[in-house]
Amino acid sequence: MATKLRCAVLDDYQGVALSLADWSPLADALDVTVVREHIADRDRLVETIRDCEIVVIMRERTPFPAELFDRLPALRLLVTTGMRNASVDLAAARSHGVTVCGTLSRPEPPVELTWALLLGLAREVPRESAALREGGPWQSTVGADLHGRRLGLVGLGKIGARVARVGAAFGMDVVAWSPNLTDERAAAGGATRLATLAELLETSDFVSLHLVLGDRTRSIIGEPELRLLRPTAYLVNTSRAGLVDQTALATALREGWFAGAAVDVFDAEPLPADHEFRSLPRLLATPHLGYVTAGNYRTFFGEAVADITAYLAGEPVRVLG
Structure with missing residues (x-):
């Protein structure tokens, strides 16, 4: 049996990432870990996701600067919700061989x-x-x-x-x-x-x-x-x-x-x-609720699943940068 890739979903404050999208098509390929609390400490964050090949982030909640890519050699795919995320260093991602994909978002x-x-x-x-x-x-x-x-x-x-x-x-x-x-x-x-x-x-x-x-x-x-x-x-x-x-x-x-x-x-x-x-x-x-609705989250996480599926098929979509 092939070894599953490790995937972390960060900052899922409400604990809904796995219930608002159908992750079952990826069940044989991924071992998914959901992190509900925000990890502000950089060292603790690295320790949490060090072995993950795939990370899904929610908007700008957890920034990905160049220094973080330096410390995550296993990372190969970063999925951010939305099609714009100024907190991700796209140039650093490219230099480390990390593909960054976005998702659709409802206005x-x-x-x-x-x-x-x-x-x-x-x-x-x-x-x-x-x-x-x-x-x-x-x-x-x-x-x-x-x-x-x-x-x-x-x-x-x-x-x-x-x-x-x-x-x-x-x-x-x-x-x-x-x-x-x-x-x-x-x-x-x-x-x-x-x-x-x-x-x-x-x-x-x-x-x-x-x-x-x-x-x-x-x-x-x-x-x-x-x-x-x-x-x-x-x-x-x-x-x-x-x-x-x-x-x-x-x-x-x-x-x-x-x-x-x-x-x-x-x-x-x-x-x-x-x-x-x-x-x-x-x-x-209010605590940054502008995009936080059930419909938008279904779009975010559903598109994240689609991004991961396409990446694993060798045809990544919605690539940023």
């Missing part, structure tokens, strides 16, 4: 969470729910209206455009800006293009970020930009933490520069227990 889940957070902010849902459960005051806030208000989208790609359509359904004035956005693309995405980011920030009641993180967009929202927001405005970030200067955001929320923010993404994940973002005022925070 709808982050759109839906964006609106969950925006509505939660506007109607003070966490505060009012907590008061009800704890025997606090019955109605203590006055919600912000969406109808007739301006929704400013920083980025109007496949996710931003879907957010725009929902905003229009609420009767909002939807505007957008991004470095390369044209009037035609904005109109096709259901928004009016504004000439500058400053104009969007100064005039919007709700601002939602939907840019890809890169050299041009890192900290695109810093202290000067945050100070442009109206005192009654709200900021939502379900994209990447690096788009916003985190120190400036914390200061803005403590000092009340604007009404509030909702964030689903952080520089450090999982967020340390003593991190200030766990206790900042005016902040609605």
